Amino acid sequence: MTVKITKPQINVREELNDLKKPTGIAGEAMLRADTPQEQFNLIGAGRKNLIINGGMTVAQRGTSFGNTVNQVYTLDRWKVARYAANNYYTTQEAGTGGDPFLNYIKVRRNTGDTSGNALSLTQRIEPINFKAYRGRTVTLSFLYRTGTTFSPQYLRAGILGSTSGGATLGYWAYNAAGVGVNDQQIEPSTTWKQHTISFYLGTNVENLAVAFGVEGPYPWVGTAGSDDSFQIANVQLEAGEIATPFEHRSYGEELALCQRYFYRTAPANTYSWVAWGGYSNTTTNAIVFLQFPKRMRAVPTLGHSGNFQVADGFSVHSCSNPTLADPTQENARIDWTSSGLTIGRVAAVRNANDASAYLEFKAEL
C-alpha cells in the first residue's frame, strides 16, 4: 500500500525574516536570560520595595507635624530631623488628578524662618529586610518637587550604609560617622521629576537608610518664603542597577508593615475601648491586657495621650499613668493608676469622653 503525505509549503525566507523581529535591549536581555529567576530579576518582579510606606499613605500619628527640635517621626516610618533648630513643618499631602500617587510628604521651613540649619527626611531599614541584598547594587528611585520659593541651590538625597553606629545613622543622616554614602545634589524643580541613585551594598553593611534633605554646602538661604519646601513621593529601594516602576501595595498591606514599628489605637468615638480582659489587683491599680495587631520589631515603648477610665462591671473610675509590665513583642500587660477600685473585679479601659485619647506602642529603629 502506498501512503501519500502532503505537507504545507513553508517559505523559509519569511520564517527567517520573522526571527529578525525588532527587539529592544531589555527584550534581548530577557531572551538571553538562562533561567526564569534571571528573567524575574530583570523585570524586578515580585515584592521588591525595601521602603515601607514609600507611597506616604499611612499616617497613624497624624498628617501634620511642626516645630519639634531635633527629630520627630511623622508619617509612618519617616523621621524628620532638624539640627539644633525647629521652625519646620511636615505634612501629608494629597496628589492631584493625574499624579501617579495618592499622597506625598512635604517638608518645609516655616515662613519667615532665617535659620540655615540642616533638615532631613529619613527612613532606616531593618537589617533583617536588607541583609539578603548585601553584596549587590541597590537602587533608590523617588519622585521629588521643590516649593515655589525653595531657597537652597540643591536638594540632597542619598542611600547611606554603615558598618556600625546604627543609633546615629538617620538621626542626622549626613553627619553620621563612618558612613558609606551615595548622596547626590539634585537640581530643584517645581514640577514632579523622578530621580534614581544606585549604591553598592557592601557585605559588611549593618545599617541602611535613605535620606532626603537640605544640608551642608547648600543650606537654606535667607528668609523662608511661603513655600520653602521639598516634596517626596513614591520612594522605592530595590535590588539591581535599574529603577523599575513603583510597587503600589494596598493600604492594608502597608499599614500592617508599618505596625511592626508603631501602633497607635484609633478611637472611633469618645468612649472607644482601648484595652480589656483585666482585673483590679488593688484598690488603686487596674491591670488590663492588649494584643498588638502585629508582632513588633522590639518590645515597644508605651506612650499615651488624653483621658481614660476603667470600667469594672459596676461603675467607671478615672485612670491615668498607664505603665508597661512584662511586655513582649506581641502583647502587654498595662497597669493603670486609679482609685476606689474593688479588688478582683474585671477591668476594661476606654477613652473618657475624649475622642482623641490614644495609646501608642513604638518599636522604631
Add this chain to the structure above:
Amino acid sequence: MSYKIHTVENRNVSITHGNFSIPFDPNNIDYQECLDAIIEQGADCFEGDIPADLQAAADEKQFNTQATDYRTATARVAQYQLSVGRPEITEMQPTGEQVFNEETGEMEDVLEEVIVQTAIEPLEPTVEITVYDEEDPMAEPTTETVPNPLIVADDAERAEAQTVIDNTPEPVKEHVDNE
C-alpha cells in the same frame, strides 16, 4: 525629665519617662536612650537609685562605645602621614621552589625579595592657589602660597584621633590591644 523604675511585686518591670513606659529591651531605642542618659548624667537623670542591672548595662554600653572609638582612632593614626610619606619595605619570601643544599644535605626554599609596602612620597608642604580680586573681576589674578590643604586636613584628623586615644580609659585600651 527624669527616669523612674516601675516595679510589680518587687520586680523591675519597666522604666517610666514622662508619658512613656519603656521596656527593658536592648533593641528598644528608648531603652538605649535611657542608657545614654545614665552614661552622660549618672544618677541625676534618675528618680531613686539606678538598679544595678541597668547601671551594668550602661557601663557595658559605654565600654563598647569607647572600644569602638579607640579602634577607629588607632586605625586612623596608623595610616601614613601625608606630609611624611612612607618608605618602601621589602621582605624575603619563598618562591615555592626548593634547591638541595649540599652543605646541610637538606632541601631549602628559594627566596626572593618582594615589596610588601610601596613607597609613597610626601606631599608638597605648600601649594599655590590663584586668587581673584572679588571687587575687580577684570584685575589679573595673583598667586598665593598656602599650606597644602590635604596635609592640613590629615594633620587635623590625626590630632583628633590622638585625642580619642589619649582620653580612652586604660581598661578599654588593654581590652582592645589584647584582641
